[in-house]
Amino acid sequence: MGADGGGHAATGGDGTVGKALDVLDLVAQAGRPVRFTDLLAHRLFPKATLYRFLQTLTNQGMLSHDSETGTYALGVRLVRLAHAAWSQSSLAPIARPFLDALARDTGETIHLAQMDQGQVLYVDKRNATKPVDMFSQAGKVGPAYCTGVGKAMMAYLPDDLLERAIERQSFHAFTPRTLASPDALRAELAAIRARGHAFDREEHEAGIICVAAPILSRTGHVLGALSVTSTTDRSTLGALEAQADKVKQTAAEIAEIAESWRFPEQNA
Amino acid sequence: MGADGGGHAATGGDGTVGKALDVLDLVAQAGRPVRFTDLLAHRLFPKATLYRFLQTLTNQGMLSHDSETGTYALGVRLVRLAHAAWSQSSLAPIARPFLDALARDTGETIHLAQMDQGQVLYVDKRNATKPVDMFSQAGKVGPAYCTGVGKAMMAYLPDDLLERAIERQSFHAFTPRTLASPDALRAELAAIRARGHAFDREEHEAGIICVAAPILSRTGHVLGALSVTSTTDRSTLGALEAQADKVKQTAAEIAEIAESWRFPEQNA
DNA sequence: CCTTAGGTTCCATTATGTGAAACTTAGTCT
DNA sequence: AGACTAAGTTTCACATAATGGAACCTAAGG
Numbered sequence: 001m002g003a004d005g006g007g008h009a010a011t012g013g014d015g016t017v018g019k020a021l022d023v024l025d026l027v028a029q030a031g032r033p034v035r036f037t038d039l040l041a042h043r044l045f046p047k048a049t050l051y052r053f054l055q056t057l058t059n060q061g062m063l064s065h066d067s068e069t070g071t072y073a074l075g076v077r078l079v080r081l082a083h084a085a086w087s088q089s090s091l092a093p094i095a096r097p098f099l100d101a102l103a104r105d106t107g108e109t110i111h112l113a114q115m116d117q118g119q120v121l122y123v124d125k126r127n128a129t130k131p132v133d134m135f136s137q138a139g140k141v142g143p144a145y146c147t148g149v150g151k152a153m154m155a156y157l158p159d160d161l162l163e164r165a166i167e168r169q170s171f172h173a174f175t176p177r178t179l180a181s182p183d184a185l186r187a188e189l190a191a192i193r194a195r196g197h198a199f200d201r202e203e204h205e206a207g208i209i210c211v212a213a214p215i216l217s218r219t220g221h222v223l224g225a226l227s228v229t230s231t232t233d234r235s236t237l238g239a240l241e242a243q244a245d246k247v248k249q250t251a252a253e254i255a256e257i258a259e260s261w262r263f264p265e266q267n268a
Numbered sequence: 269m270g271a272d273g274g275g276h277a278a279t280g281g282d283g284t285v286g287k288a289l290d291v292l293d294l295v296a297q298a299g300r301p302v303r304f305t306d307l308l309a310h311r312l313f314p315k316a317t318l319y320r321f322l323q324t325l326t327n328q329g330m331l332s333h334d335s336e337t338g339t340y341a342l343g344v345r346l347v348r349l350a351h352a353a354w355s356q357s358s359l360a361p362i363a364r365p366f367l368d369a370l371a372r373d374t375g376e377t378i379h380l381a382q383m384d385q386g387q388v389l390y391v392d393k394r395n396a397t398k399p400v401d402m403f404s405q406a407g408k409v410g411p412a413y414c415t416g417v418g419k420a421m422m423a424y425l426p427d428d429l430l431e432r433a434i435e436r437q438s439f440h441a442f443t444p445r446t447l448a449s450p451d452a453l454r455a456e457l458a459a460i461r462a463r464g465h466a467f468d469r470e471e472h473e474a475g476i477i478c479v480a481a482p483i484l485s486r487t488g489h490v491l492g493a494l495s496v497t498s499t500t501d502r503s504t505l506g507a508l509e510a511q512a513d514k515v516k517q518t519a520a521e522i523a524e525i526a527e528s529w530r531f532p533e534q535n536a
Numbered sequence: 537c538c539t540t541a542g543g544t545t546c547c548a549t550t551a552t553g554t555g556a557a558a559c560t561t562a563g564t565c566t
Numbered sequence: 567a568g569a570c571t572a573a574g575t576t577t578c579a580c581a582t583a584a585t586g587g588a589a590c591c592t593a594a595g596g
Contacts, residue, residue, distance in 0.1 A: 014323075014324045014327050014328065015284070015324065015553095015582095015583060015584075016283070016284045016285060016552080016553065016583070016584080017284060017285055017288040017321075017324050017325070017328070018324065018327070018328055019553095020285040020288075021328050021330065021345075024349060025349070028348075028349050028352035028353070028356075029352075031352065031355075031356060032356055033356070035573085035574095036573070036574065037572090037573065037574085040573095045554095045555090046554080046555045046556080047555075047556090047574085047575090048554075048555050048556080048557095048575085048576085048577090049553080049554060049555060051574075051575070051576090052553080052554085053285075055282075056282045056283065056285050056286065057285070059282050059286070060282065060285065060286055060289050061384070061385065062289065068487070070573085070574080073353075073356055074349065074352055074353035074356060075353070076353075076382060076384040076389050077289075077384070078346070078349050078350050078353040079350050079353050079354060079389060079391065079407055080296075080384065080389060080407065080409055081292060081293070081296050081342065081346050081350070082346045082347050082349065082350025082351075082353070082407060083350075083407025083408060084296035084297075084299070084342055085296070085341075085342035085343065085344075085346040085347050085350070086347055086350075086407070087299075088296075088299060088300060088301070088341055088342055090344070090347065114344060116329070116344040116345070116348065117329065121344050121347065121348060123344075123347065139347050139348060139350060139351025139352075139354070140351060141348060219336070283551095283552065283553075283584095284552070284553080284583085284584065287584095303542085303543095304542070304543065305541090305542060305543085308542095313585095313586090314585080314586045314587080315543085315544090315586080315587090316544085316545085316546090316585075316586055316587080316588095317584080317585060317586060319543080319544070319545090320584080320585090338542085338543085
């Protein structure tokens with residue numbers, strides 16, 4: 001479960017496959033079915049090249065081409081692959097019962113996240129009120145430097161990965177409380193390491209606060225993070241801090257199981 | 269929203285990209301983190317070639333490599349892409365409110381599915397008020413010839429796609445009621461076309477029954493299908509048939525909106 | 537110390553991908 | 567209608583990038 005902070009080059013990359021995947025990202029970024037020309041306008045590839053990629057990806061079911069409107073959209077094969085990814089490569093399936101328990105105990109919103117290219121990828125969530133349906137929120141990405149789970153993970157990253165991650169932060173000041181510089185963030189990360197848990201003090205969204213704890217492997221690797229989130233009119237940071245031990249405990253239990261999950265199959 | 273029955277060649281295919289995606293599928297099929305040798309054993313690629321693909325895919329974040337155990341698993345980039353896919357290329361986001369309404373009205377399990385390579389891909393689901401444990405789940409795939417949604421979609425496929433789809437069915441007899449031959453299926457599809465809706469008479473799982481209706485574009489294209497599912501000890505086929513009109517009505521409404529969704533953005 | 541098995545790197549060969557340009561529609565203006 | 571334009575598709579000489587056999591590492595195991 002190598003949820004390193006690391007990743008691949010932002011754009012371009014290894015050979016033909018990398019380029020093809022960039023095309024996929026392009027379509028994904030658009031957020032709606034796009035036409036050939038829209039994609040061409042990114043000037044990432046010459047016409048013929050882009051055309052061939054679109055053909056290939058469509059053939060492969062990674063994209064779907066609607067001949068009536070001439071638009072491309074992400075294909076069903078992705079959904080299928082992602083279902084497999086979600087149920088195998090992430091912490092989500094393992095953590096599931098623990099999230100349920102935490103949600104029941106606290107009555108608050110629970111997030112489970114992993115690091116992805118310096119950003120936070122939410123892999124599962126429990127809503128204060130109703131249960132979740134798969135990709136609706138799981139799969140979303142958010143910033144790392146101003147969220148509880150993000151800071152909790154960054155605090156335990158090895159130096160080189162932390163640097164790479166910091167470089168990727170925008171440090172946009174979402175609220176007056178946002179830590180909007182690398183130095184402010186570094187100081188906060190030190191405090192988090194000392195404490196063992198992170199807070200979000202309305203740094204991303206006004207009125208939203210949380211406590212978060214990292215999920216660490218026995219060797220100290222960052223596997224993910226876990227948070228209990230609330231709002232300022234329902235709770236306070238102090239009240240949330242009272243939950244910190246429970247969150248850390250849960251994180252430890254998840255780590256424990258994640259660890260033991262590795263050994264079962266050593267055979268061919 | 270080209271949810272044709274069509275797809276890509278089962279294995280191998282266009283150039284380097286196709287092969288790389290086959291490697292992805294290989295890892296997905298395994299259903300657990302796999303080692304280099306496990307993948308090599310498929311004899312799909314020579315050692316060095318497979319190695320390079322794994323490197324590339326890992327670089328790209330499509331796979332993650334755990335250096336401690338030497339295993340490969342599907343990467344987080346897939347989850348991210350799939351989130352985009354789900355919210356853009358499938359019927360799911362459009363159909364959402366309609367599924368909610370149907371779920372509320374009927375109190376039963378609701379499925380929304382699309383065709384994918386002759387199989388049924390469940391893209392969304394609403395659990396019954398008193399949930400039953402069932403095979404299906406958003407992102408999962410299932411057989412077409414023995415499920416309500418599958419048969420509803422097949423019944424309205426154009427001849428060539430139908431043939432392709434039939435060839436891909438296993439016709440495994442899950443239960444005594446399963447239609448276990450192409451001819452039996454063809455007869456059933458004719459009946460479905462006559463009626464406008466399909467049943468699942470415990471053909472896939474004992475005790476599970478449903479009514480399903482196809483979601484058709486104005487031009488007659490199969491976009492997906494919708495079903496209301498129950499169990500034999502809670503309901504009967506007769507009782508479900510009483511819901512058929514409501515299901516068809518909902519399918520028509522979804523089709524309507526899906527259609528109008530195509531026109532909004534004609535600009536660059 | 538030798539052997540084996542799992543994994544990684546080399547490198548000459550050649551298949552594949554590349555992209556400018558030419559071509560084909562389908563639409564629009566005069 | 568005829569001329570113009572924009573969007574999408576095909577072609578082809580060229581060079582990059584993929585290929586895979588073989589050699590090379592490393593640990594385990596004998």
